[in-house]
Amino acid sequence: MKEGLLSDALYQLGALIIAVIVVHAAYVAVIRPNAELIQEQQNIAQQTDENFVPERSIYIILRDFEQETCIILMLWAMAIIGIKTKQTLRERQLLDRTLVQVSAGMSILPEDARNYSRPVQALPEQERELLLPRALLAGLHRFQTTRNIQDVATTVKDTCETEADRMETQMTIVRYIAWAIPSIGFLGTVRGIGEALGQAYQAVEGDIVGVTVSLGVAFNSTFVALVVSILLMFLLNQLVLLQDNLVLDCQKYCDEKMIQHLQVPDRDSHV
Numbered sequence: 001m002k003e004g005l006l007s008d009a010l011y012q013l014g015a016l017i018i019a020v021i022v023v024h025a026a027y028v029a030v031i032r033p034n035a036e037l038i039q040e041q042q043n044i045a046q047q048t049d050e051n052f053v054p055e056r057s058i059y060i061i062l063r064d065f066e067q068e069t070c071i072i073l074m075l076w077a078m079a080i081i082g083i084k085t086k087q088t089l090r091e092r093q094l095l096d097r098t099l100v101q102v103s104a105g106m107s108i109l110p111e112d113a114r115n116y117s118r119p120v121q122a123l124p125e126q127e128r129e130l131l132l133p134r135a136l137l138a139g140l141h142r143f144q145t146t147r148n149i150q151d152v153a154t155t156v157k158d159t160c161e162t163e164a165d166r167m168e169t170q171m172t173i174v175r176y177i178a179w180a181i182p183s184i185g186f187l188g189t190v191r192g193i194g195e196a197l198g199q200a201y202q203a204v205e206g207d208i209v210g211v212t213v214s215l216g217v218a219f220n221s222t223f224v225a226l227v228v229s230i231l232l233m234f235l236l237n238q239l240v241l242l243q244d245n246l247v248l249d250c251q252k253y254c255d256e257k258m259i260q261h262l263q264v265p266d267r268d269s270h271v
Contacts, residue, residue: 008083012173015079016072023072027063035063066188066221070181074228077177081235084170088242094132095249099123100257107263113144116258132250135159139258149262156254164247171240178232185225192218 038057061067099120102108108116117140120133127133135156142148142155 008170011083012076012080016076019072019075019079023068023075027068031059032063035059061220061224064188064217064221066184066191067224069184070221070225070228073177073181073184074232077174077232078235080174081239084167085239085242088239088246091130091132091246092249094127094130095253098257099133099136100261102257102261106261108140108143108258108261109263109265110144110147113140116140131160131163131246132253134163135250135254136258139254143262147264149259149264152262153255153259156251156259160247160251163250164244167243167247171236174232174236178229178236181229181232182225185222185229188221188225189218192221 035057038059062071100108100116101119102116117137120136120140121128123133128137138159139152139156143152146152
């Protein structure tokens, strides 16, 4: 468990570093040089032609530091969502396998629980730590100990609910990023409006270029932040749905492949 937590932490740190390097390199090499060139051309056109209407350029929309930060956070969150999705799909693959070797009409007695648990225990360690094997082993061990079917059902349910809570906790950083991105966009809005107000005297004198650029910063940062947030929340909700379905399907698997086959001898029916 500790190795898994350390591996996740290193992956998240590495993903953040790579996102920062890639995005900043793109901004330095492509986005900001093109944005400055286009902005300069538009400023000259505005000064020479009062009726000139500048076209919205993707480079100008993306050029500011707030937008860069939003994109970095988006890629970081997408990397985390990607690895969690991969892990969830890997767990779902076990649902297609027969881990408890019991045929239709056969019963599992308390004294047989250990034998039925051996194929699950024989799985590789990485697979044995997944939700379905853990739920099956917990249920079979509980049945062997208490000889009570209701206890088995409760144990399986508790195991699945604990895993659901753990998955929810692991998504905390992604939820924080999804909250932080619109906030960063709002900071860009405040900065842009503040700069525009600081150049109001130039607009009074007839030079509106500075005010236009500052207001562009305000609106562009909000626009990018909202678009990024919508995309990120969609991906996050899809992952949560996939994880919730995994937990429910694991409970269903345990019920159909194990709990329904459990049987307590008549002499133990009072237990």
